[in-house]
Amino acid sequence: MSGPSLRKQDAHTSIHESALNEAKELRALLNKCLKEEQIEKALKVTEVTIEHWESRTLQHAESEEEGLYKEMAEEKPYLRQLITQLTRDHDLMRRIVEQMRNLLIQDEIDYRMISLLDSLIIVDSIHNEDEMNKLLTKNESYDKKVMEKGEDIA
Numbered sequence: 001m002s003g004p005s006l007r008k009q010d011a012h013t014s015i016h017e018s019a020l021n022e023a024k025e026l027r028a029l030l031n032k033c034l035k036e037e038q039i040e041k042a043l044k045v046t047e048v049t050i051e052h053w054e055s056r057t058l059q060h061a062e063s064e065e066e067g068l069y070k071e072m073a074e075e076k077p078y079l080r081q082l083i084t085q086l087t088r089d090h091d092l093m094r095r096i097v098e099q100m101r102n103l104l105i106q107d108e109i110d111y112r113m114i115s116l117l118d119s120l121i122i123v124d125s126i127h128n129e130d131e132m133n134k135l136l137t138k139n140e141s142y143d144k145k146v147m148e149k150g151e152d153i154a
């Protein structure tokens with residue numbers, strides 16, 4: 001989904017929520033495998049989990065950066081600092097997923113994966129809140145006030 005559909009708060013929120021809910025389920029499943037010392041299964045769940053983050057949240061981030069963020073920065077220049085911060089959130093998530101992939105390549109499937117997944121979930125939750133409440137706010141009078149004052153709302 002890209003372009004105008006990402007501007008709709010409801011449609012955009014449901015993309016966030018379905019990806020995050022699946023991510024939480026996968027995290028719980030991996031935790032269970034580690035607890036029960038099911039090494040082979042833990043390995044498979046880790047592969048699926050990394051693919052999940054890459055194909056859903058990171059892919060979504062990329063389409064935002066190519067479309068929505070560029071358009072918003074053009075339309076509302078005072079949002080540029082916020083957009084830089086949101087892009088940094090994406091970068092952090094990319095780097096955490098990369099760390100997970102490195103552990104997987106080295107066959108090191110342990111509780112470090114759970115810590116990385118918890119970090120991803122926290123960063124993503126905060127990021128999603130900011131996209132909705134700061135980037136896609138429908139509060140036009142606030143937009144106007146900020147534009148008049150020339151402030152940055154980040």
Ligand SMILES: [Fe+2]
Binds near residue numbers: 061064086090131
């Ligand atoms: Fe995003």
Ligand SMILES: [Fe+2]
Binds near residue numbers: 012064
């Ligand atoms: Fe988003």
